[in-house]
Amino acid sequence: MNKYKVLIIDDEPWSRQVVRALGDWEGHGLTIVGEAEDGTEGLLRIEQWKPHVVVTDMRMPGKDGDALLREIGQRYPNVRIIVMSGYDDFTYMKQAVRSRAVDYLLKPLDPAEFNEALANCVRGLDRERAEAGEAWAPAFARQDVHREYTAYRDRTHAGLLELNRAAVSEAFGKLAAFLSASVAPGEEQACVAAVTRDYAALLQPFLAEYELGRAADGLRNGLGDGLRDGEGLSPDLESEVSRPAAARLDGALSQAVASIARVYEDAMERAAVIRRNRNRLDLEAVRAYVDKHFLDAISLETIAQCFYVSKEHLSRAFKAHTGETVTDYMVRKRMEKARELIVEQELSIKNAAHLTGYDDIAYFYRVFKKHFGCTPGNLRGEP
Structure with a gap:
């Protein structure tokens, strides 16, 4: 009899089939108890079937993997999580780490990596069961x-x-x-x-x-x-x-x-x-703060500390309010200022870079070109 139960969450039926086909379930002592098509259904199935392991995609309609991981971490802290994603996205990886996921795997799944992640889940569950049995x-x-x-x-x-x-x-x-x-x-x-x-x-x-x-x-x-x-x-x-x-x-x-x-x-x-503090966060005050200090050595972290909220909450709320991330907003303000200094005030490119917070001139050129589609020299008609 297999020891532990597994739930698969993915909005693509073919992707769920791939997970079923790649796992050495019997060899690991695992049984797939069911599937879910999104995070909302996934939480219902977790409550219903009490799985020990959840294998979940990140990009799903409705309640996506990001929200799902947070809720599993809060409501079911002992569930082992394996995260899958077709996107090498640092934000998703960070949430996976915060939710204590066993592994973060990129699609298409590598069979060896997937089965090693399953083995890690089983080892952790075995250890937890042994400790609990000894302690209780x-x-x-x-x-x-x-x-x-x-x-x-x-x-x-x-x-x-x-x-x-x-x-x-x-x-x-x-x-x-x-x-x-x-x-x-x-x-x-x-x-x-x-x-x-x-x-x-x-x-x-x-x-x-x-x-x-x-x-x-x-x-x-x-x-x-x-x-x-x-x-x-x-x-x-x-x-x-x-x-x-x-x-x-x-x-x-x-x-x-x-x-x-x-x-x-x-x-x-x-x-x-x-x-x-999160509930009363004044996003216009945040915008005004950035407008005033964007030429200073500020960052997402220092702004979050100033308003007594987490970086993650500030980033999500600011983007929902303005359509831009805090970092993108700061870069845009700095680039607009740099263009003004170079074109209207005719400062040297080096001085304009320094005044807008860029000591690395080569990096300044790269950011400027990415933002405007041309180099600072091109704005002046230089070759």
Whole structure:
């Protein structure tokens, strides 16, 4: 009997057939449970069939691969993802990385590369299953106990995605009481290790979505190991999570749960600020800022920092508002200024390049020619 289930998502029937034909499903212990034609249907099928692996295209009508990856990362963080694309597009690759995709493969698929990606999925799932089995035994050996724990976990996750701090706090409180009543003496350490790993994995896609750093690393490595990278957490919380586990296990699992809850609380508080800033982002103010500073050493990243939003959100919102990316808008403004300096003010090409932020003259020539279809010298009638 095969161990893991696979869902294929692609709007082209022939492409789904190619995926079916290329995979050594039996050899990897995999079973294809179904197909979907776009991201919207894909999410429904994931909920229905609970696949362990999703093989998905990026360019699809409706909810495309970019939106699909974000939702899978948030709602189904343990699903392994293999991304396919007919376009060598860095934006798609970046989203695949953010969604922790196992691999990003270009069409037409190479059979060896595709099967290696499937093998990587299986190895990761096997490792996760082994770790879970070791961690949960004997803490949650009974299925009814594990089911109740899962219900609290799902309640916490739903509150997290809604930034409902009251609901998350209540869920953690009930979880602490449940664990204290359900875990036998001597099994606390195994239980804390399992809960820690589980809630760290649950939080990681949320942190990635709001670019809050890798706060869950400290949880994943165990409460005693401390945070490897505390970016995104307040100093007092870093100190709390990095305290030795034994100091919080002296007779009360609830203390360990409280430490995890504080990590969630801090992450949600920061995410709420980011969401408010995203919702009230004044794109005309962004345009005015670029108009004022385009000759300075600004970039998409520095502008995003100035307006307290992520680079990705600023880029998407600005393009939807103006029809241009922030970078293209800045380049256009700089090139128009360069043309004015060269033609109307008759500055030397070298000085015009420097004044518009280009120290590399050869690069300035390339950008200018790409933008206007001719070299700076051609504008002056030079050969």
